[in-house]
Amino acid sequence: MDTTQNPLEALSLEQLRQRTSAKWQAFGADALPLWVAEMDVPLAEPVAETLRGVIERGDTGYPQTQPYIEAFAAFAERRWGWHPRREQIRAVPDVMNGMVEAIKIVGELADTVIVSSPVYPPFYMYPVSANRRVVEAPLGEDGRLDFDMLEEAFNLRTMGGSAAYLLANPHNPTGTAHTRRELEKLAALAERFGIRVVSDEIHAPLTHDGHTFTSYVSVDPRGYAVTSASKTFNLAGLKAGVLIAGEDAVSELDQLPPEVAHGPSHVGVLAHTAALNEGDAWLNALLAGLESNRQLLGSLLKKHLPEVRWHMPDATYLAWLDFSAYGFDDDEPTPGVETPIYGPAARLLKDADVALTPGHPFGQGGQGRARLNFATSQAIITEAVERMGAALEG
Numbered sequence: 001m002d003t004t005q006n007p008l009e010a011l012s013l014e015q016l017r018q019r020t021s022a023k024w025q026a027f028g029a030d031a032l033p034l035w036v037a038e039m040d041v042p043l044a045e046p047v048a049e050t051l052r053g054v055i056e057r058g059d060t061g062y063p064q065t066q067p068y069i070e071a072f073a074a075f076a077e078r079r080w081g082w083h084p085r086r087e088q089i090r091a092v093p094d095v096m097n098g099m100v101e102a103i104k105i106v107g108e109l110a111d112t113v114i115v116s117s118p119v120y121p122p123f124y125m126y127p128v129s130a131n132r133r134v135v136e137a138p139l140g141e142d143g144r145l146d147f148d149m150l151e152e153a154f155n156l157r158t159m160g161g162s163a164a165y166l167l168a169n170p171h172n173p174t175g176t177a178h179t180r181r182e183l184e185k186l187a188a189l190a191e192r193f194g195i196r197v198v199s200d201e202i203h204a205p206l207t208h209d210g211h212t213f214t215s216y217v218s219v220d221p222r223g224y225a226v227t228s229a230s231k232t233f234n235l236a237g238l239k240a241g242v243l244i245a246g247e248d249a250v251s252e253l254d255q256l257p258p259e260v261a262h263g264p265s266h267v268g269v270l271a272h273t274a275a276l277n278e279g280d281a282w283l284n285a286l287l288a289g290l291e292s293n294r295q296l297l298g299s300l301l302k303k304h305l306p307e308v309r310w311h312m313p314d315a316t317y318l319a320w321l322d323f324s325a326y327g328f329d330d331d332e333p334t335p336g337v338e339t340p341i342y343g344p345a346a347r348l349l350k351d352a353d354v355a356l357t358p359g360h361p362f363g364q365g366g367q368g369r370a371r372l373n374f375a376t377s378q379a380i381i382t383e384a385v386e387r388m389g390a391a392l393e394g
Contacts, residue, residue: 006289007041007282009377016040021237027355032384035345035357037172037318039234039375041286046278047233047271054267063240063266065091071276072227072242078280079205082218090243090253093263095202096122098226098243100130103164105255106196106224107132112163114153116145117363118320120172120200124363127166135163138364143174143311143320145182147189154193165190167199169216169225170207173320173362173371175313177211180219187220201227202241205283207315208291221248231316232283233275238268290317293374297381304389317375321356324368326392345370351391354384 017024023038043051054060069089076082092098103113113127117136124134137153140146154163167186170177178186190197199216204227207213217225228241241264245253294312297319301308307325323344341349345358348370359369374381 004281004285006292007044007286008039008289008293008375010042011040011377013377013380027349028353031349031353031355032380032387033355034373034376034380034384035355035371037231037373038236039286039317039373040377040380041234041375044233044275044279044282046274046282047235050270050274051267054270059266059270061266062262063091063264063269065261065264065269068240068264068269068273068276069242071273075205075276076215080213080215082215084215084217084244088217088245088247088250088253090245090256091261091264091269092226092241092243093260094230094239094241095200095226095228096126097263098241099166099198099200100126101256101260102198102224102226102243103127103130103132103166105249105252106164106198107162114150114163114165114195115363116150116167116171118173118359118365118369119166119168119362121361121363123166123168123200124361132164136364137165139171139174139176143171143176145178145186147185150186150189151193154189154195163195165195165197167197167216169199169201170203170213170313170315172200172203172316173318173357173359174311175316175318175320177207177213177314180212180214183214183216183219187216187223190220191222197223199223199225201225202231203316205232206287206290206317208287208294208313211314213315215244217244217246221246224249229272229275229279232286233272233279235268235271235275238265238271240264240268240272290375293317293376293378293381296378297372297374297385300382300385304385305392307392317373319372319374320369321372322369323392328368343368343370348388348391352384352387354387 023033023036109131113132115123137149204213217223223246225244230236309322328343341358345356348354356370359366
């Protein structure tokens with residue numbers, strides 16, 4: 001593939017329907033799937049070349065993670081001017097498992113985990129599975145961190161035991177890119193109340209022009225961040241991630257169980273390393289394509305779904321759409337699918353054959369909303385929005 005070519009326009013709908021991943025198989029042969037965070041792109045050539053070498057060598061053994069750590073540190077310096085030391089970084093199986101390991105380091109069983117809803121549904125599921133209680137400190141009406149709500153939640157939890165705060169940076173599903181000033185304010189609040197912050201930074205390289213990504217651990221030496229190349233380079237099926245400790249938390253990394261470093265897939269580590277070391281040209285082409293898609297989506301929504309409210313995301317390839325003006329009932333799930341789908345996503349799957357991610361699993365603020373993945377071709381985006389418009393406005 002030409003590294004200057006927009007990867008979002010490289011594959012036809014017919015080619016995409018040959019994929020066997022959940023995105024393309026969950027809702028049948030006629031649905032346009034704009035739900036799970038998987039992009040409709042070919043692999044970056046350095047990644048594809050690495051995987052071909054794996055097959056030719058039969059290189060499917062146990063992982064050697066130091067090159068991955070080195071690749072991430074170099075990528076962070078190159079893309080963001082951030083200089084994490086190698087001693088701050090450990091390999092983990094993936095982002096959510098890495099976040100759970102960080103939660104275990106900073107707290108005890110039955111401690112509280114605070115989240116800012118609406119937020120990525122695993123922020124609820126994984127802590128609960130690790131025997132933690134989840135408490136919401138909802139975002140403000142502007143979709144940004146609400147520091148009054150955070151202070152209230154932090155204060156209540158510190159009166160009844162320790163707590164960790166899970167930050168989505170950039171935020172999923174709203175696409176908000178937190179500013180350095182906001183993160184510094186969060187760090188000061190966390191220090192005041194003795195809260196430890198763990199930041200999910202998996203969408204960081206997908207920050208759009210006019211906005212800047214700042215890693216949380218660069219402003220809070222007690223914090224943790226977890227990230228991966230998986231969202232940026234479409235490698236969700238090749239598991240690997242990194243956990244980064246703030247400068248004052250590095251010694252705590254010794255508490256990680258030894259088996260954590262064996263959790264990443266060896267093939268995943270190789271693919272992620274190639275992406276981080278050699279994928280800049282492909283990433284730049286992707287970002288240009290996503291910018292075009294953001295603008296197109298805005299125009300299409302205005303034309304075909306004028307009652308939908310949304311804010312163009314600062315980062316990610318996810319659009320958080322408010323369909324509440326259409327009067328959906330979130331209590332009526334779509335029948336005949338493995339996972340019940342409620343609200344506007346249910347109606348749009350049934351009447352438009354467009355699959356979006358329903359809003360209710362994102363917690364408070366998810367009612368009447370759905371998340372749309374615009375990391376696909378402009379032809380698919382156009383057809384999907386036209387179908388949705390015909391279903392709701394026709």
